[in-house]
Amino acid sequence: MLPNQWYVILETGQIRRGKTLGVTRFGEKLVAWRDEQGRVAVVHDQCPHRGAALSAGRVVSNCVECPFHGFQFDATGCGRVIPANGRSAPVPKVFHTAAFPTREAHGFIWVWTGEDDHRLPPIPFFDDIDSSFSYFSATSHWPVDYTRAIENQLDVVHLPFVHKTTIGRGNATLVDGPYATLQDDRLSIWVSNRVDDGTLPRKHTEMPRPDRKPLLTFVFPNIWQNRLSDDLRIVLAFVPVDDNNCVLYLRQYQRVVRVPVVRDVFNWFSKLGNNVILNQDRRVVITQRPVKSYAGMDEHLIQGDRPIILYRARCKELLEIKPM
Ligand code: FES
Ligand SMILES: [Fe+2]
DSSP states (O other), X not given: OOSSOEEEEEXXXXXXXXXXXXXXXXXXXXXXXXXXXXXXXXXXXXXXXXXXXXXXXXXXXXXXXXXXXXXXXXXXSBEEEOGGGOTTSOOOTTSBOOEEOEEEETTEEEEESSOOXXXXXXXXXXXXXXXXXXXXXXXXXXXSOHHHHHHHHHOSSSHHHHTTTTTTTTOOOEEEEEEEEEETTEEXXXXXEEOOOSSOOOOGGGSOOOSSOOSEEEETTTEEEEEEETTEEEEEEEEXXXXXXXXXXXXXXXXXXXXXXXXXXXXXXXXXXXXXXXXXXXXHHTTOSSSSOOTTOSOOOXXXXXXXXHHHHHHHHHHHSOOO
């Protein structure tokens, strides 16, 4: 987990009003709940009294109530009520469970992996996706660290092999560049693969900046967009579960088809296609060892792996930056 980042951890529809949800994220058991006003909170799923899972409890007003002895904790993880001591007794500070600053935006639940601070940066997203788009979602579990799943979507070299029957048709095995830039924790990638004609691939530095929008954009720490066209996009959120598992939330955003029934049919076929492509990736990525990637690991990257090199280098920097 990178410090001081807004991570997508859930889809908004997974938490219902007045309900708790126990999930594992970042290798920790967490409880999320939505209070009666609709606000979402995320804290560690362990009661500081005697260790029961808060997720087995219930939501009372804006707190989660432990199922064992009824202690209540608010969205900042502070104990508010110890019933056995009486409602008017003050609650000692030790009755506290660690909490994440939490936001809800773009249909996702985001948590901040750093200290709570009133100057937290805005939620990162894609400026070119607005309310004119509709989307559907799909979920996929991958038994690898989320870094492997991310790198797979930055990998332009794999297209004619993993996806030779789908998006990688045409035997464009030679990789020019790719031209890729990293700015403000946005990694932009232009794909220029071609059929091998015996010439050597061009280096990134030999290529002019493309005058079109990047096909792929990854925004740290865990969202990615494939800009299929102005009106059709695939977005992935790579959600860390633990060192050996992650969950991918896939969305297709579109504003091609707006009539509801036609849109449902379009989405149904799109879902099928997206599943085939994502499973082509998953089949190979889950065989990668080690299951987690990092800068300086024992792999031998090539020129075409430039986006992965940039990703690993930036992860290393972010891990080394002092906490805010
Ligand atoms: S274990 Fe949670 S209130 Fe006692
Ligand atoms: Fe792929």
